[in-house]
Amino acid sequence: MSENQSLNYRHLFLKLNKYAQTQFTGRLNIKIDNTAYWGIYFNSGSIIWAKGGIHPVRRWLRQLEICGCEIAIPQGMTTKELLSSSHECWDYFALAIFTHDKQITPDQAQSIVQGTIIEILFDIVYSLAQLPSNNISQVQMFKKQEASPCRKDLLLRTATCSAEEAQKQTFQLWQKWVISGFTKYSPNLGIIVNQEELQAKKLYSLANYLSAIEKDEKTLRDLAIENEKPVLSIMRTLHRYLNQGLISFKEVPDLWQSVQKAQTEPLSWNQSQLNSKTSDYHTSHETLGEVSQFQSSSPRTLSTPLSGWRKHVGRQSQPEEEGIKINVMEKLVAEETNRQMKAYPPSITKDVRKLDVITFALNQVPPLYASSEEGIAYQTQIAKDTHEKDIKMAVQQAIATVRRNPFRNTTPIQSKEQNSH
Template identity: 30%
Template sequence: MVASAEHPIDLILSELGRYAQDKFTGKVTINLTAQKQWVLYLSIGRLVWAMGGKHPVRRWRRHLLKHCPQINPGQMSLRQNDLTECWDYNILVLLVRRQLSQTDPVLSTIQGIVGEVVFDILQNASLIPRATSAIPAISIQEAPGVRPSHLGVLQNSVLELEGIVDKVQRQWQQWEAAGLKSISPNVAPVINSLAELEEETSPMVYKNLVTLITGKRTLRDLAWMMKQDTIDVTRSLVPYIQQRIIGLHSLPDLPTPSFLTPPSNTVTLPQERRRPTPTPPPKSVHKALIACVDDSPQTRQVMEEIFTEAGYGFLPIADSLNALPLLIQYKPQLIFLDLVMPIANGYELCAQIRRVAQLENTPVIILTGRDGIVDRVRAKMVGANDFMSKPIDAERILKTVQRFVETIR
């Protein structure tokens, strides 16, 4: 255990530098007070994996969807002996070994997760006072030889410790220079006053903020959905935060995935080299099953939040080529189609749906960022029932669903 009267951030940087120089292999646990703990896994002085902190599950899921959108975390099952402390790293190793993902997207997932963990360590360390002789501000424990997975370490996945620390330190300095030192990227913004926000913003900005800021997404979640840097998103909200139009509150982590042991003694992940077939979606006793065909993981996540919260069953489909068999299999009561998708677009898929007897009367709604009269006419010509523009507005979506679901009952 290491304890010092140095400022915590200086001590952490010093110790990490020593581990790199000594080419340490094993597990390093960093404790900042009893409630805050992070774990780094090193291999010959280089960083292999990092975990702990505020939102380990949310963080893992966000980066997996960002870099490996073809992988659905909800469709995974593991053998009992794979449910180790680093189940998240184990899954990434399995994705590569089973050729369910290319190596580069998995490495990008690891880099993104590790970067966030190191950032959170530096931010939290900077916010606590220098240690006293009675109460050490920080403790660091090491366990030589410990690996993040019994499956080994992914080839070419190790990161130069000093390089990643230098990069994240620059990010933290930019965050601090922007006046964001006391704002954690893990907090969730919430709109305190819709009237004041509408008064202070343009109609388009107001619509986007109301759609995105639900109180259930962290600043990092929003940045991912908006495809922007977290610092840029947070900086843009600061004026409204200062006026108390937007507040910030703590958000719990997502539930730990429930990995069930499959009947056979094998690891079950999405089908290798085949189009994925989702497990039957949860169906409400009282409400309809809604399908959404969209290649954007962000859009599917937003739609899932809207429908599951309202009590509807939800069927997300990422691959337009695989959409028709799944729609026939599950027979949803309402279908949302993205207009712009690779290979088969919304118009083409809608025309195919109308040629299937089981789906010919199922309401279809086209979703698009385009909202021209030509697009609306073409949508009607291929049999679409409605045409809705993005960004997604939860209230409008639910009103539309209620209208069509009531119609078909």
């Protein structure tokens, strides 16, 4: 670790330790060289949450998946709806609501809180390491007394992370990253595939696999969760491909922006759109004793779309030797169902249960199973080449059938275990 990185690293954790020792309650704001912003929340000296960075939605969904919870991004929500939150942290508010409703356990909440804090602290340390000199004037840190991620009566009192533990875990992760020689690369990067080089070397399966990653705009962190491996392991593998000229790295948008860009204007974190209230961030020198004024507001936060998000039971563990197998037809049929139902006016589809349409259509087309990333890419291409018309016709027939009797009396399956009954 260079002296520059060490100085910047120390500067960050001196602040965290200071606020822990003084039993601070509020938000520590961190802004680096006009390019990045984060907020770290304390309650009586313990860190309870963190926000900011370029991928808040990806981070939120990753942390949910790590502890066995899956929440789907709502379809059709506009940028205006997502930017109209009355809470400082839409994700913490959602976590609080789900925990109080016992949809998320206290242990899961603790995992999400700690994972979020460590991930953000790592990103701050990484950004500090990119500074061209050890001039700490490029880093603005100041506090906002009594600031809270959501209503104080909803705070999760037991889901916290001590500054000491946060520092320890972040330092260990960063040290491994530095030793591996990856200080120039963020784990939030995606990839660009060099198809010509892959084809020239006849690495066709690898080309399909990497192309799927590029198309889905998956980050290193996303791949780590998907493959249940440390992000450092993913980076080591991709770095070999980078050295061989098979890929390059690129920045990718947040997950919501990527999914919704065809439906609404993408969210932007650039300076021109940071026009929310600034009074919350303008604090006197006497109060802070550090930075007299913060000249720009934080990025506008996303609201909590609780009514549109789906809560699923955590993934069932499977014996390691069996692995995971999927029917690629399920995704293709679901996508075709979404396309066709959007073509109908709401008055026709309001009582049509989408799951019934998908299930009916799946029974009309052949299953195509895969147990590897290469298999998924191959089977998906087969489905598109030979079954595209069959999928469209099956969905059309399914919609017509379900529309004829949308209110039929059915009992939804509550868990996968019901299959054996």
